[in-house]
Amino acid sequence: MADLSIKIGHTTFKNPIFVASGTFGYGTDNPELVDVSNIGAIVTKSITLNPREGNPPPRIVETPSGMINSIGLANIGVEKYISELLPIYEVMDTPIIMNIAGSSITEYIDVMKKVEAVSSNIVGYEINISCPNVKEGGMEFGVDCEMTEKLTRELRNFTDRLLIMKLSPNVTDITAIAKSSENGGADAVSAINTVVGMSIDHKTKKSNIYTTYGGLSGPAIKPVGLACVHKVFNAVKIPIIGIGGMVSSHDVIEYILAGSCAVQIGTANYRDPGIAEKILNDLNDYLDEQNLNSITSLIGAVKTYV
Amino acid sequence: MKIEQAIVLRNEQIAHGIWRMSLVAPDVASAYVGPGQFISLLTDDSWDHLVRRPMSIAKINEDEVDIIYKIFGDVTDHFTKKCPGDSMNILGPLGNVFTDYNSEFAEPILIGGGVGLAPILNLYDACEKAVMIIGARSADEHFLNHKPDNSVYLTTDDGTAGIEGNVLTALKNMNLSENTILFACGPEPMLIAIQNYADEYNIRAQLSVESYMGCGVGLCQGCVIERQNGQVMKHSYHEKYSLVCLDGPVYECDEIIFG
Numbered sequence: 001m002a003d004l005s006i007k008i009g010h011t012t013f014k015n016p017i018f019v020a021s022g023t024f025g026y027g028t029d030n031p032e033l034v035d036v037s038n039i040g041a042i043v044t045k046s047i048t049l050n051p052r053e054g055n056p057p058p059r060i061v062e063t064p065s066g067m068i069n070s071i072g073l074a075n076i077g078v079e080k081y082i083s084e085l086l087p088i089y090e091v092m093d094t095p096i097i098m099n100i101a102g103s104s105i106t107e108y109i110d111v112m113k114k115v116e117a118v119s120s121n122i123v124g125y126e127i128n129i130s131c132p133n134v135k136e137g138g139m140e141f142g143v144d145c146e147m148t149e150k151l152t153r154e155l156r157n158f159t160d161r162l163l164i165m166k167l168s169p170n171v172t173d174i175t176a177i178a179k180s181s182e183n184g185g186a187d188a189v190s191a192i193n194t195v196v197g198m199s200i201d202h203k204t205k206k207s208n209i210y211t212t213y214g215g216l217s218g219p220a221i222k223p224v225g226l227a228c229v230h231k232v233f234n235a236v237k238i239p240i241i242g243i244g245g246m247v248s249s250h251d252v253i254e255y256i257l258a259g260s261c262a263v264q265i266g267t268a269n270y271r272d273p274g275i276a277e278k279i280l281n282d283l284n285d286y287l288d289e290q291n292l293n294s295i296t297s298l299i300g301a302v303k304t305y306v
Numbered sequence: 307m308k309i310e311q312a313i314v315l316r317n318e319q320i321a322h323g324i325w326r327m328s329l330v331a332p333d334v335a336s337a338y339v340g341p342g343q344f345i346s347l348l349t350d351d352s353w354d355h356l357v358r359r360p361m362s363i364a365k366i367n368e369d370e371v372d373i374i375y376k377i378f379g380d381v382t383d384h385f386t387k388k389c390p391g392d393s394m395n396i397l398g399p400l401g402n403v404f405t406d407y408n409s410e411f412a413e414p415i416l417i418g419g420g421v422g423l424a425p426i427l428n429l430y431d432a433c434e435k436a437v438m439i440i441g442a443r444s445a446d447e448h449f450l451n452h453k454p455d456n457s458v459y460l461t462t463d464d465g466t467a468g469i470e471g472n473v474l475t476a477l478k479n480m481n482l483s484e485n486t487i488l489f490a491c492g493p494e495p496m497l498i499a500i501q502n503y504a505d506e507y508n509i510r511a512q513l514s515v516e517s518y519m520g521c522g523v524g525l526c527q528g529c530v531i532e533r534q535n536g537q538v539m540k541h542s543y544h545e546k547y548s549l550v551c552l553d554g555p556v557y558e559c560d561e562i563i564f565g
């Protein structure tokens with residue numbers, strides 16, 4: 001059997017199949033449907049300084065091979081995350097990566113400082129600078145190189161844990177933001193967050209989402225995610241965690257070939273909360289069939305024409 | 307809660323645009339708690355339509371689970387193509403249940419409109435005694451018979467079957483008591499009318515609401531409905547909004563606000 005373990009920064013994960021923020025709750029739900037101990041890491045729902053109730057409904061609509069959401073970062077807030085969830089994570093086998101969102105550099109820092117101030121076994125932070133659905137979602141950082149670098153550098157001062165910047169595809173040049181993250185001291189970048197989209201009901205002539213625009217996810221965005229990962233792979237030296245539209249081990253392999261060293265499964269969890277484990281098993285079989293003992297030789301190995 | 311590859315036993319049109327599907331689903335059936343619960347179905351194995359569709363359970367009979375659905379888009383159109391022996395990937399049972407319908411003195415009145423009659427029929431089977439009102443636009447959308455002697459009333463907008471008017475017309479002609487409890491499921495305008503009526507006459511009512519769901523198991527936070535008495539504070543979480551998939555689909559009518 002292949003060795004699926006991977007190293008990002010100084011953190012080792014038992015396998016490269018993670019679950020994406022916002023698509024797996026806080027990692028503590030649905031024990032009946034999924035055994036989380038086999039998942040490489042759980043990235044928890046974005047946490048902000050204060051609890052957030054989120055956007056009014058409708059928040060979700062299906063689109064061709066995808067869906068649009070505008071949840072609006074509904075979350076329990078950092079205080080409850082610390083008091084209610086960290087103790088649960090303490091006894092879980094699965095590594096937890098905490099996703100943080102904020103509307104100002106100080107908000108991100110305040111959240112991180114509170115978590116760093118207590119003892120916990122979370123392995124790192126993913127910084128959401130790319131939520132398209134609320135103005136507090138950090139998008140103003142995610143589209144601005146200087147801000148991204150400053151935020152990364154500031155946060156770097158407060159933690160030795162893994163620091164991952166989560167990039168948005170809704171920018172002119174994703175490689176510039178990736179470089180800023182690298183310059184600021186990030187251990188890795190993850191890409192992509194959702195793609196801005198809209199859905200209209202021709203019968204009622206109404207928008208299907210309360211906030212008009214939302215974030216498109218699912219297989220529909222896989223080609224966008226692959227292109228982003230590949231471009232970023234050619235632009236930075238730090239590892240890339242691929243995200244966007246993966247539903248099978250084949251999708252995962254494509255993301256690895258594009259340059260990812262690990263991946264996050266998102267929307268597919270809604271259909272089957274146990275899908276990450278199935279994908280992992282299939283990936284294992286693939287590596288065995290190919291006589292590969294790890295994914296290392298596949299990372300970024302796509303054969304391009306030019 | 308289980309994910310199961312259920313086998314289609316029957317799938318037939320029972321009235322104009324309304325279908326009934328019986329599935330053999332032992333895992334889901336054995337975890338069933340009561341009327342009000344729903345299952346969530348995948349269209350097929352492809353990812354073209356990736357979001358599951360929630361459908362109320364219309365009947366449970368040993369390892370059989372029935373749903374009633376209306377054709378309102380290409381997904382439900384897809385459902386009509388399923389033949390006996392085909393499999394359907396289902397998740398369930400999900401959600402909470404109607405309560406107190408068999409409690410001492412309770413005088414339940416069950417009201418269903420459109421496809422909202424699925425959980426109402428299921429509840430009717432579970433009630434020791436009940437009055438039931440089913441509304442539709444016209445006779446061809448009904449598959450039950452108007453039987454006032456058995457306390458089953460049909461209404462039609464065009465008067466082609468049962469009482470001419472809507473479910474409220476029928477309800478307003480009934481003798482209600484302090485023990486009356488209304489149980490309703492149907493289109494939102496109907497539920498709002500029942501909510502207003504219950505409020506005006508101070509009657510208890512339990513409403514089963516529909517919501518667009520991304521997952522059905524609380525992961526996506528998509529299916530919210532606004533709470534009536536929630537502390538709407540500047541910063542709150544699940545105080546202003548309730549998750550229909552976990553907290554619902556059945557709510558006391560004074561708990562929620564329709565959009």
Ligand SMILES: Cc1cc2nc3c(=O)[nH]c(=O)nc-3n(C[C@H](O)[C@H](O)[C@H](O)COP(=O)(O)O)c2cc1C
Pocket residue numbers: 020021022023045046069071073099128131166192193194216217218219221243244245246264265266267268520526528
């Ligand atoms: C309903 C929903 C909620 C999400 N919430 C968050 C969030 O809170 N924070 C975040 O960084 N990303 C969030 N995402 C984005 C996902 O983590 C992921 O980047 C995106 O969905 C693309 O991957 P996918 O196509 O596999 O879903 C959310 C996505 C969905 C569909």
